Amino acid sequence: MEAVLLSNRGYTIDELSEIFDVDRDTISNWISRWERYGIEGLRETPKQNRPPKLNEEEQGILLQILRGENVRSAKEVSLELKEKTGKELSVCTIRRWAKRFNLRWKRMKKGLAKKKDETEYARAKEDIAGFEQLQKKSGNRHLLLLLL
Numbered sequence: 001m002e003a004v005l006l007s008n009r010g011y012t013i014d015e016l017s018e019i020f021d022v023d024r025d026t027i028s029n030w031i032s033r034w035e036r037y038g039i040e041g042l043r044e045t046p047k048q049n050r051p052p053k054l055n056e057e058e059q060g061i062l063l064q065i066l067r068g069e070n071v072r073s074a075k076e077v078s079l080e081l082k083e084k085t086g087k088e089l090s091v092c093t094i095r096r097w098a099k100r101f102n103l104r105w106k107r108m109k110k111g112l113a114k115k116k117d118e119t120e121y122a123r124a125k126e127d128i129a130g131f132e133q134l135q136k137k138s139g140n141r142h143l144l145l146l147l148l
Contacts, residue, residue, distance in 0.1 A: 001042050003027055004034045053093065058085045066098055074098075074105065 003016050007027075011019075016027045033041030054062060058081075065071065065080050074091040082088045089097070098105050 003030050004042065007031055053087065053089060054085075054097070058087060059097070061085055062094075062097055063101055066094075066101065066103055 003020060006016055006019070007013075013024050013027045013031075017024045020027070030042065035041075052059075061084050062077075062081055065077050065084075071077060074094040077094050078089050078091060081094075095105050
């Protein structure tokens with residue numbers, strides 16, 4: 001309503017968008033609704049968004065699960081949430097909620113590159129080098145595959 005009054009006093013749409021901290025299109029829509037419907041066009045209309053699947057208590061439970069140390073996959077989070085609340089959420093929805101909580105979802109690596117046994121690794125490298133030399137001597141390209 002105030003935007004329409006200020007517009008009538010000569011404020012531009014750009015000035016109004018800065019004053020009300022909204023997009024230019026929003027101001028333009030407000031003015032258009034005023035011109036088309038009068039005061040009824042400025043009344044708040046019910047929101048068309050779907051209500052959230054989780055209430056505040058369930059959101060707290062989900063946040064606790066997401067911050068837990070044993071979280072490995074969104075599927076596991078979904079199953080644990082179903083156990084605790086009875087509500088089942090898809091993997092995509094779990095990730096959206098994590099983003100809403102300002103959490104990042106990153107996959108966990110399955111490899112143990114940092115925990116490898118150095119002696120075992122060195123022996124395996126020697127074995128591979130020996131197989132490659134054997135392959136070169138025999139001239140058989142498929143020998144290495146047969147030996148592995």
